[in-house]
Amino acid sequence: MIKSAIVTGASSGIGLETSKHLVNEGWKVFGIDIKYENNDALGELSNNKLFKPLVCDLAxxxxxxxxxxxxxxxxxxxxxxxxxxxxxxxxxxxxxxxxDFDLIFNVNVRGLWLSVSQSMPMLKNASKNSGTARIVLLSSVSALRPKINSGAYSASKAAVSQLTRVLAVECAKDNILVNAIAPGTVDTPMVREQSSPDKQGNWRPSGPSPLGRISNPDDIVKVIKFLLDDNSSYVTGTTIPVDGGTQAAFIPPI
Known part of the structure; x- marks a missing residue:
């Protein structure tokens, strides 16, 4: 039986990479995003019958x-x-x-909650048929320690981690596992845009991790795939940092 997934933020970055990996493994993916650009990577994915793009403003x-x-x-x-x-x-x-404050919370928290609540009947059906279903939410290292000049974003991601814990307990009776991933700085269009000289101000990405580099979307997708397979069948209610040790390193304020 073909497995199905909903991926939000599917047109770029981590969401796009996740969609590509799942489609390549035979999943049917419904990709939700506020817009779809005509780039080569997405065009290739859009031509695959296993991928269905849906334009949707989560706010x-x-x-x-x-x-x-x-x-x-x-x-x-x-x-x-x-x-x-x-x-x-x-x-x-x-x-x-x-x-700006309202927009951050409307997308990062309220939109995420709406996505979960509206997909819950479909997740419960899958759990009844296959024994379990999975929810993976994107939090951030910013939820675990303050981020310079992005307090609203940090607070929104802290809310995601707390929603993860509550949802994990609420959904356990239905055999739906709920976890979050907390990336450090990831090489995505959003990060590249905010890191440009004309927008940076006194904000900066977390910088190279102790491993000597920032992450790429594939680093995050590997952990997402772990949370989707049977090896994580006893993992729920947790936020997993995928930051190359950034949390462990002290980055002084500017």
């Missing part, structure tokens, strides 16, 4: 409901939800606009 509940209804009509059960979508807005908390 809009009606858009989430519509997308999930489309998915449910095509696949009554979903084996995994991988929530990779997220946004970053920089600024000190005392100076950040209400608009």
């Amino acid at each position: 809009c509940e009606d858009a989430v409901y519509k997308s999930m209804n489309i998915i449910q009509k095509e696949a009554q059960s979903i084996n995994a939800l991988i929530a990779c979508a997220g946004i970053l807005r920089l600024g000190e908390l005392s100076q950040m606009s209400i608009k």
